[in-house]
Amino acid sequence: MSVAEKLGSKVDTGFAIAFLQKMIQHKSYSQTEGERELVDWMGEQMRALGLKSDVVPFDGKRANAIGRWVGEGGGKSLMFNGHLDTNPVSEGWTVGPWEGKVDDKFIYGIGVSNMKAGDAAYFCAVKTLIEAGVRLRGDVLLTYVVGELQGGVGTMAMIEQGYRADYFVNSEPTDLQALTMHAGSFVFVIELIGKTRHLSKREEAVDAIAAACDLVPRLNGMKFSGAASPEHEKINRVNVGVIHGALGKDLHEWRPPQVADYVRLRGSGRYAPGQTEGNCLEDMRRVLHELEERFPGLKATVTNEKLNGRLSMPTFEVDRKSPIVKATNNAYRAVRGAEQNTGALTPPGFYGTDAGHLYRVAGMAGIVCGPGGRYNTMPDERVDIDDYLDMIRIYMGIICEICA
Incomplete structure (x- = not known):
């Protein structure tokens, strides 16, 4: 049994849900003060966890929150990447978009699927491992970026500032499937x-x-x-x-x-x-x-x-034999007892994501895998609670395998 499997029951589900609720309650529309407030809050949360954390400005008032769990050396490094900015609320909502409502199956809110559940999942994965006393050889970077809805300007700024890792996980919503290629x-x-x-x-x-x-x-x-x-x-x-x-x-x-x-x-x-x-x-x-x-x-x-101020999202592809794909498949199998759907899957394969910049510009190998997707960009946007909690456990497994 792997370390991640042994520690899967250690996930504090109450904390995980409450943490995601607090993220939803930040009205982080793209290019607004609320976006920056959530960046600052994420930086505070990572510092409270004991990570080396910085709020890194770019392009005037905008900034990304980046945290590093420093390993002991000799292992591969892993970057988690997700955006904090959200789409606007559409008509037709029956619950409060910023309430973070929870029922027996779902957690609701604007941006919860795209993509605050993924953002919260990798924070909670690191938190669980740290509190369990796990020690890694490689570093884990948690990157919370803005401006994905402008074509990934936040991730591009982060790349230009020199942030890199051996592998990455982009947590865009794929319903826990492993996306190895997108358009x-x-x-x-x-x-x-x-x-x-x-x-x-x-x-x-x-x-x-x-x-x-x-x-x-x-x-x-x-x-x-x-x-x-x-x-x-x-x-x-x-x-x-x-x-x-x-x-x-x-x-x-x-x-x-x-x-x-x-x-x-x-x-x-x-x-x-x-x-x-x-x-x-x-x-x-x-x-x-x-x-x-x-x-x-x-x-x-x-x-x-060419839209003013907006970048084009490039293509993304990773070899299915890459260690990051194998680690993701292994972790999924350990958590769910089944083989993970892997490949150029649709509809996620039609997405544009920051994975394209990490792959094309930064030269990193990675995977796109996150909770949510079925109820994305629609009224009463929501995520299955079971998927969110299992994503935390899967991320724990990926961390333990990649970072040794």
């Missing part, structure tokens, strides 16, 4: 320019709205060329999320008897490791060329939109 993402803009006529002469017009209606399902069903394997192709996806159509680029809406000659669409694409944004855009241009042939006289263009 990169880009935002696109498509413009369709037709020819207007009065509805009495509609047959002479080139209807941009009709062309858009033809186009959208074709885009949403796309797979990109050059996928390295069927598993890679599985995480290709396009989604049109915004569409505006009317007269002219100023989108005049006061003249509906005329056929619309202009449509602007915005959406996002997902592509696998080995594919590129450039290749994806070329594939989309071929689809637009076919559209022009179906609608003679139509002009269709696509461009990659």
